[in-house]
Amino acid sequence: MHNSINDKMIIEIPKISDPRGNLAVIEKDCIPYAIKRVYYLYDVPSDAFRGGHAHKEQQEFLIALSGSFEVVLNDGKSKQRVMLNKPNKGLLIPTGIWRELDNFSSGAVCLVLASGEFDENDYIRDYQDYLNFYV
Structure with missing residues (x-):
């Protein structure tokens, strides 16, 4: 049994506000893995x-640092x-979920915090291969 899109999570990132602006902090148990x-x-x-792939083992946490974009989970x-447009909210994508990112606004910046280092063998880049692997 692999993860479903219902296993995704929007996580609110703790922020500190004062008259000088906001400070968002990701540490300790904000996301459920060590960032690699x-x-x-x-x-x-x-x-x-962007995207157009799934990961066999790696989890990713996406944040719209600036602007907005949409993530299509499958x-x-x-x-x-899922629309991401706030720098203090992120999307946790579990393993085994196909993702595509689109509808980027002008000036959008997508930050990704991944649970693993780059490993081409962890990627499934062909949608039919994905369906054969998981469905």
Whole structure:
């Protein structure tokens, strides 16, 4: 049995507010794994999409640091679209979920905190292979 799109989680990132602005903090148990890799997407054209893969082992936590974008989650049976547009809320994507990111606004920045270092063998990049692997 693999994860479903219902296993995704929107997590509110603790923030400290004062007249100088807000400070968001990710530490300790904010997300359920140790962060092994950090990367970010930016200058993505509004008509482009990113992602188009699933991970066998790795989990990812996505945050819209600036602007907005949508994440289409697919578990092979159901699809769900999630809008990310607040830098103090992130989307936890469990293993085994196909994801695509689209509808990037101008100036959008997507920060990804991953549970593993890059490993090409952890990726399923072909949707039919994904369906054969999980469904």
